[in-house]
Amino acid sequence: MMRALYIAATGMAAQQLNIDIISNNLANVNTAGFKKSRGDFQDLLYQTIRMAGAPSGTGTQIPSGIQIGSGVRPASVQRIFTSGDFQNTQNALDLAVEGEGFFQVQLPDGTIGYTRSGAFKKDSSGRIVTSDGFPVEPSINIPSDALNTTISANGTISVLQPGNPLPTEVGTIQLARFSNPSGLNSIGRNLFLPTAASGEVIGGAPGESGFGTIAQGFLEASNVNIAEELVNMIVGQRAYEINSKAIQTADEMMRTANEVKR
C-alpha cells in the first residue's frame, strides 16, 4: 500500500486537532479569565532508505541520503498565559489580577483550584464565592449589614458598616503562582489544578514580589484574539484540504495501477 495515504492521514488528523483547538478558543472568546491554547506539531520518525555519509565506492561518500518522513504528530497543546484585556464592570466583587497570580478557590472535594476569572459573588452567608458557588480560599465573609465593600490593590477587603465611620477590614485575597503555568491541568469552569509539570504552588499576597495587584471593578477578558483565530482557522482548513489532495492523488495512482492489468 502507498505510504502517502497514511502520511497524509496523519496530516489530516493533526489539522483536525488544530481546528478543534481553534474552535474551543473561539467558543471561549467571551469567557472571563480564559486562556487560549495552541497546538504545536512535530514531524514523525523518518525511514532511512539511503544513509547519508555511507560509502558509495572507494573513497567516496553519499552526500545526502534518502529519508522518507512518516507524517506529523501533535507535540503539545500549549496554553498561552498572556494577559487578557481588562474590562471595567463597576461591580464591587469583580476582580482582576494585573500581573501574575491566580485566585485560589476551594473545590467541593476540598482541593484548591486556581483561576484567573475574578467574577465573584456573595452567597447566602456572605462568603465570597465563584459563579459555581465555590468559596475563595482563604474564606472571606462579608457582613450582611455591609454598605460598601472596598478591595485594595494589595487584596485587603474592607467594608463600611452602619454606625461606624471607619472601614473594617474583613480579609485579604491571597494569590498563587506557578513556575510553569502552561503545565497546569485545566478542569473546566475556568479552573486549573497543579501538576508535576507546573511546579509547586507559590503562595503570596497581591503586590508582593512576582505577584500582580488586584483591580476592583474589573474583569480579565479572554485572551483569545478573534482575528488571529480566524486566520489560524483558514490556515488549518487549507492544510487539511491539501492533505486530502495527497490522499486523492495516492488513490488515483492506485486506480491507475489497477488499470495496468485488464
Added chain:
Amino acid sequence: MRPPWIGKESGIDLAEYQGLYCSILIGGIMNKGIYPALSGGIAYEKMLSLIANNVANINTSGFKADRPVFKVDMPSSSQDTYMGGNGEISSNDKFFTEIDTLFTDFNPGVIKQTGNTLDMAIEGDGYFVVNTPEGARYTRSGNFTLNASNTLITADGNMVMGENGPIILEQGKILIDSEGGISVNGNEVNRVKIADFDKPYNLVKDHGNMFTGSNERPAEGYKVLQGAMELSNVNPVKEMASMIEVLRGYESYQKVMTTLDEISARANEVGRV
C-alpha cells in the same frame, strides 16, 4: 533456417512457428520496456510519500521541506550493444528511474508573531541546540516552554541549551535580545546558544522538528526574535504542482505498461491464427 521438426508430419506448420518466434521476440522487447516503466512508477510513488510528508507538516513550526532528485540508472547488464565507439547507445537498452537523493530545502519559513514570551525565532542562519537523551540536536522550531524546575525546554521536554548550559529562568520579566541574551528582571542570566554548520548543510532529519549534525560552530549574523515563531517552509502551490506531476507521470508510465502488455497480447494471438 527451418528446424527439421517443422512440417506437416509434426503438426506445427511454418506460420505457427513464425508466430511463436515473433511472440518470443516481442516478449523480449516487452521485458525490456516494462521494468524501466515500473521503476519510474515506483519512483513516483516514493515522491508522493515525500510530498505527503511535506503537506502533513505544512503547519509544523520550523519544518523544512524535502525534495527528491531523480536519476537514471543503466545497469551494465542491460547494456546490450553499443553503436559505434563514441558511446551511443542502442535502443535496446534499459533505463531505470529511481530517487537518487533527497535535498532538504533549508530556506527559512515565514516568521509569525505570537506574542508568547518564550517563543523564539531565528532570523538568518543558525539552529537552536537541544539536549536530547541521544545527544545534541538542532532545530529551527522555537516554541519553548518551562518545566517545573524553571528550565527552558522544547515541546518534547528536552532542554534548550544556552552558552552556559541549560537555561534556567526565575520568575520575572523575561526579555530576549536580538543576540539571544536572556535577561530576567534586567539581569542577564544566559544566552541562547545558536549553532551553525558549513554549507551545504549536511544535516540529517530526526523526528520532532530536529536535525542531527556534526562540526557545529557558533552562528554568525543571526538575529533572535522573541515572541515569534518560524512556520513550516512548505509551499502549498509547489506541492500541489508536484502532486499533479506525480499523478500524470505515473499515468504515463501506466500507459507504457498497458501498451507493452497489448503488444505482447497481440503477439500471443499471432500464433493462434
